[in-house]
Amino acid sequence: MKIPFSPPYITETVIDEVTDSLRSGWITTGPKVKALEEEIKKFSGATEVLCVNSWTSGAMLMLRWLGVKAGDEVIVPAYTYSATALAVLHVGATPVMVDINDDFNISVAAIRRAITSKTKAIIPVDIAGFPCDYDAIMQIVKSPEIKSLFTPTSEVQAQMGRILVLNDAAHSLGAFYQQGVRTGSETDVAIFSLHAVKNVTTAEGGAICLNLPAPFDNEALYKELRQMSLNCQTKDAFSKSQAGGWRYDIVGLGMKINMPDVNAAIGLAQIRVYSEILKERKRIFGLYDAAFKQCDWAILPPSEKNGRETSYHLYALRLKGFSEAQRDMVISKIAEKEVAVNVHFIPMPMLTLFKNLGYKIEDYPQAYENFKGEISLPIYPQLTDEQVQFVIDCVKEAVEEVAKSKV
Structure with missing residues (x-):
């Protein structure tokens, strides 16, 4: 798929x-x-x-x-x-x-x-x-x-x-x-x-x-x-x-x-139909939440807190305790199943332009901590429940396989 x-x-x-x-x-x-x-x-x-x-x-x-x-x-x-x-x-x-x-x-x-x-x-x-x-x-x-x-x-x-x-x-x-x-x-x-x-x-x-x-x-x-x-x-x-x-x-x-x-x-x-688009994005976000909240390795992205509610633009899943290299391996294994995921974002101090300007990622420990385990999953109105479930299964399989490899 x-x-x-x-x-x-x-x-x-x-x-x-x-x-x-x-x-x-x-x-x-x-x-x-x-x-x-x-x-x-x-x-x-x-x-x-x-x-x-x-x-x-x-x-x-x-x-x-x-x-x-x-x-x-x-x-x-x-x-x-x-x-x-x-x-x-x-x-x-x-x-x-x-x-x-x-x-x-x-x-x-x-x-x-x-x-x-x-x-x-x-x-x-x-x-x-x-x-x-x-x-x-x-x-x-x-x-x-x-x-x-x-x-x-x-x-x-x-x-x-x-x-x-x-x-x-x-x-x-x-x-x-x-x-x-x-x-x-x-x-x-x-x-x-x-x-x-x-x-x-x-x-x-x-x-x-x-x-x-x-x-x-x-x-x-x-x-x-x-x-x-x-x-x-x-x-x-x-x-x-x-x-x-x-x-x-x-x-x-x-x-x-x-x-x-x-x-x-x-x-x-x-x-003009954005309210309906938002409902669909929220549907997919909810399916991911329900699936990953049971996983001890998953850190779920924020959605609602103190009256604030996301636009459900990204599902920024994080892998607890995973290194940057392990996260990258997870992404590669998910890609083998023809599921495209992403990372949001590479912190700016890690990019060449900003490194050359004197910024150092060591000065931003939380930024790096969030980045090294982050995987953004597909979330858009065209996705069916079946497709979302396929993404969930691919992510779980990839994470478990990498975790077992102890790389």
Whole structure:
């Protein structure tokens, strides 16, 4: 039984929506992007939503808007996909990596220890879709002690008056941060990824959720950022193409990171049925939980705790007491049965770029502890109960075989 890891959720409804875009005569940024922004805004509870071409470019845009530059620091977890730190490097700033908790999320205590007068932003990451403790993080940045330490180096930072919290919500569209409160509305800024393997996809894409406090006007900021995402051009291509609408101006140094309508069409069709998609992902997560909770070698991923609930993006199973080499052997044996699994993630200090910048995995023991035994299992709506059971059986057999080999 051949089981891929994460195929896109493409139905006839999705195809029809994309075809509608193709037949419309307009395939770059236009009405479907705006419709997707409104759907994500409604679903997440965010004040405003701007769609762009990737999570990474969205994070770079927000850091540039904040005025983050060389000499500034941005706190990130050591355990995340590299884009979290790459966005910081791209604007010239320094990623300050801190360790994580057993539940994969950033350590709040480590954040507190890492804050200096150079800290301009914190980017927590909702690994696998399970939200971080944002109440505690927001409490830190709003505390008088930390606010007195804050040293703004741009007009926007001065208006902010404190460290900005940008939720890397790449995995957590549809998660609940509190009872009835979804991710995307709980921090100053949150950015969802709409990449091909995400719960809702536009093939490539990202969605910036804006919830800035006073004195910021989120509606005005949306318009400003939209212009920045189009090279700071005073008219978008849709407006400029209208009869007599050719004249435009470039009013600043922007970026070209807009989302096209033909991409937005995929996500638009999916998010309209996302509640059903989430139910199916939760079904599969539950089947895995029921099977592996009986295994003394299994550490189950977090799903619900204190009102928080995952988006069921990944099933991040961990093998208790297994070395990195043993975990890799388990993956190889599972692959022999044509089941594709993955690992989320290789901690950034283990990657060549970051090692060359001086980061050392020894400084992040929990990150390595989580990584060395982690295996991400397939979880997507198309999986049948029979297929899930096959995955479970393959994992159990592989783990038991490796455990017996005593490698």
